[in-house]
Amino acid sequence: MTTSSPLPEAIDGKKWVVGEGTGMCNTGDREMLVPLGGTNADRFVRNHEMGHARITPRANPGIQCRKFGISIEALQVCEDLRVHHYLGHVGVDRCGGLTNQEMELVLSKRLDDDRKLAAALVASFHTGDWDRACSVLVEKIGVPRLNTFLENIRLIDRRLRGGRGIFRPIGMRNCTIPAARLFDALYPEQTGDDPSTTHQIPLKDFPMRDKPRQVKWGTLTVRELAMEHTRRSPAVMKSRSYRDEGAILGAVHRLPVDGRIFTKTRLQRGGTVLIDGSGSMSLSVQDLDRIIATAPAATIALYCGIGKRGGLRVIARKGRVVNPEGLSLARSPGFGNVVDGPALQWLSQQPAPRLWVSDGHVTGAGDRSSIDLAVEAQLICRKAGIRRIEKTATACDMLRAAKGR
Amino acid sequence: MAKHNLPVWDLVGSVIEHSRTTLLHGPSGTGKSHAAHGADLGGRALYSVTLTPETPAAELRGHYVPVGSEFRWQDGPAIRAWREGARLVINEVDHAGGDALSFLLNCLDTPDTACLTLPNGEMVRPNKEFQAVATMNGNPDQDLPPALRDRFPVCIEITEAHPAGIASLPQDLQAAAQGSVVATDPARRLTLRAWMAFAGLRDRIGAAAAAQAVFQARAQDVLDALRIATGG
DSSP: OOSOOOOTHHHHSSOOEEEESSSEEETTTTEEEEOOOSSHHHHHHHHHHHHHHHHSOSSOHHHHHHHHTOOHHHHHHHHHHHHHHHHHHHTOOOOOSOOHHHHHHHHHTTTTOHHHHHHHHHHHTTSHHHHHHHHHHHHHHOHHHHHHHHHHHHHHHHHHHHSTTTTSTTHIIIIIHHHHHHHHHHSOOOOSOOTTTOOOOOGGGSOOOSSOOOOOOOEEEEEEOOGGGEEEOSSOOEEEEEESSOSOBOOGGGTTTTSOOEEEEEEOOOOEEEEEOSGGGOOOHHHHHHHHHHOTTSEEEEEEEETTEEEEEEEEETTEEEOHHHHHHHTTTOSBOSOHHHHHHHHHTSOSSEEEEOOSOOOOGGGOOOHHHHHHHHHHHHHHTEEEESSHHHHHHHHHHHHHO | OOOOSSOHHHHHHHHHTTOSEEEEEOSTTSSHHHHHHHSOOTTOOEEEEEOOTTOOHHHHHEEEEEETTEEEEEEOHHHHHHHHTOEEEEETGGGOOHHHHHHHHHHTSOTTTOOEEOTTSOEEOOOTTOEEEEEESSOHHHHSOHHHHHTOSEEEEOOSOOHHHHHTSOHHHHHHHHHHTTOSSGGGOOOHHHHHHHHHHHHHHOHHHHHHHHHGGGHHHHHHHHHHHHTO
8 A cells, every 4th residue: 555546446346457557447347547656647647537437338439439420539538528527526636637848749749630639628628737738729829729729619518518417427428429529520530521612510600508408300301392393494404525436426527626526415413402491591582593503403402391390392303393383382391490400311312412502500390409400410411521502602603613524 | 266156245154154164265354254253153152263373283272271289271262162063263274384284184174083182181073063264365275285275175255345344334435445345456455444444533533634544645546536436
C-alpha cells in the first residue's frame, strides 16, 4: 500500500485487473491501465477511468457505433465529456491531465484537421485542460475560428446534458449517442467531398432546450401521380453522341472533320430532385416549372406534411411531368415539413445525382423542430451524397451545369 | 483448481460441519478464521491455535506442569480436542516448523491410524467427532509439505470476503470492501480489517483523516473511488 492505485472494485465489488498505462478502461473485461504516480494529473486520469468504470456500459463500442451509425472517435470524446460531467457531479477534482507544453504539442499536430481539433476540445471540456487548450488555440488559430469551435462544442455539450440519465449507464444511449451524432454532423469524417460545395443543414439555427423534446418523423406516403395528370416534358431528354464506329450512319458530314460518322442516342443522366414543399419555401408554380424545364430527364418529387403525416408526390419521371392540376394535388398533403427524414431516405434510394431543394429547417411530427432530427437528416444527406440547395434558382444553375458535363 | 459451482461461503458452511479435516486458504482478511470458528460446531467444543515456525509440538500435544511439589501432565489443545471430539482450528498451518509438523501429521491422520502414546505412557486415539479446520494465506499445493497437504482432502480456496463481515460494514463501503479484499494484485488488496477500522474511525474523526490513517498513500484514491462509486 505504498503507491497510488485506483480502486475500481469499489464500483461493482468484482475483481479488476489494474496495471500501469496512460489511461484505458475496458469495462467489459474489467481491465484498467492508468498512471500510478502521485501527481494531480495522474490522479485525474485515474478518476477519469474510474468514471468510465462507473457510468460507461459494458458494451462493445464498435458494435454501438455500427448500431447507431456514429464514428468511434465521436463516441469516445462525447463519452469522455459525459464522464467529466459525472466527476463534477460527485465532487471529484477535474484538474486535467496535460501540462501547457503537452497541450501545445497535442494541438499543434491537429491544427489542419478541424475534426481532430474539435475532438480534442470536446474531450477536454469541463476540465482544467480546457483553459489550457483555449489559451494555446487563441495564438495558433485566432479568435474567430476558435469561436466557431466553441459555439459547436457548447452545442454538443448542451445536447449531451439534455438527455435523461446522464449519470447512469443508460446515459450513453440518451446523451452520448445523440451528442456523438451531432459531432459527426458538425465535423464529418473525410469523405472526399469538397467542403465548399457540401451544403450542410444549419444546425446552429435549431433551438436547443435544456431538455430536448423527443420528436419523431411523421409517417410518409409516397405516391406517383396518375397518368391523367401528366404531360410530356417540353425539353428534349435524349442526346446524341458521335463515334468512329457503330451501326447508325447519322453524321456523314463529319467524315472530313474527325471521322466520327456514326451516332448513338442515349438518355440524359436524369438524377433526382426532391423539393421541400413546406410554407417556409414559398414555392411558386413558376419555380417548379423552371426546375422541370431545366432537368427534363430527372425524377422530381415534392413533399410536405401536416400533423403526424406527410406525402411525397413524384411530379416528373422519365420525361413526363404533371400538369398544373396535378401540381396542386402534389401540394395538398400540407404546409409543414413533418417528413424530411423519410423523404430523404426515399431520395437516397433514387438515381444520382441527388439534389434536395430545401431551406434546411427540418421538422418532425406536429411540425416540431429538433436538433436530433436535423442531425439525422444531415447524416442521411452525407451518406447518400445528397446536396442541399436553398433556392430554386441555384438548383436550376446546378442542374444546367450538370447537364453541360 | 476447478471453480466451485456453489458460492464459496455456502460451500464452506455446508462442508465444515461434516468434514473431518478442512483447509481454507486465500487472501488475508477475508474471514477464513471467522468461518472456522463460527461455522456450525454441532455441539462440539472449540480449540484454536496459531502456528509459528517456533511453535513446539509440546504446545499442541501437552506437557508436564509443576503443581505444588510434583509435576502433573496437562493435555495440549490438540489432544484435548482428540479426547473431547472437539473442533481444532489451526491458523497459519503453513507456518508449522519441523517439530509441530511431525505432530500434525499424526494428529490429522485418518481415524484408523491416528494414535499417540503420550510421555506419561497413556495411549490416546481421536474421538470420532474430532475435526480440524486449518487456514493459511498461500497456495497449499506449493506451500505445504506433500504429506501435510495430503491430510486435507477437503481444501477450499476463499475467493470472496465473508458475507457477514461485509454486511457489518456501512452500505457505502460494502461493494468497495467486497472487491478490494480479493483484488488480483496483492499490492492493491485492502483487507476487511482495514475497511472495518476505516468505518469505525470515519464516524469519529471524519473520512479524510480516517482514510489517511488506514489507507496511507492510497487514501485519496480510496476517497475518490467511494465518491465515484456511490455517486457522491
